[in-house]
Amino acid sequence: xxxxxxxxxxxxxxxxxxxxxxxxxxxxxxxxxxxxxxxxxxxxxxxxxxxxxxxxxxxxxxxxxxxxxxxxxxxxxxxxxxxxxxxxxxxxxxxxxxxxxxxxxxxxxxxxxxxx
Numbered sequence: 336x337x338x339x340x341x342x343x344x345x346x347x348x349x350x351x352x353x354x355x356x357x358x359x360x361x362x363x364x365x366x367x368x369x370x371x372x373x374x375x376x377x378x379x380x381x382x383x384x385x386x387x388x389x390x391x392x393x394x395x396x397x398x399x400x401x402x403x404x405x406x407x408x409x410x411x412x413x414x415x416x417x418x419x420x421x422x423x424x425x426x427x428x429x430x431x432x433x434x435x436x437x438x439x440x441x442x443x444x445x446x447x448x449x450x451x
Contacts, residue, residue: 348440
């Protein structure tokens, strides 16, 4: 694993209306110190109690920042809602997050730096 750093920007929508834009930053070290990083896989999702619905786990997602091969997970929060998460690349960068119950969507609109 090589050292890399990048940042991305997400737009936040409620009922399709833009509510704001937020930057996030990611730095990945050349070697791991302490525990290893988390990987989204179908088996890991099931072990965490999340579901990786058949036929939906690996998807190509188009966003304003480009097209991404992403893993799609649904996180169930009893009594609240479910949250759909599409994460791209080996670092699981959030490409899209949605909550139907809260009527919210976050989508990646920019990414720059050493993203792989």
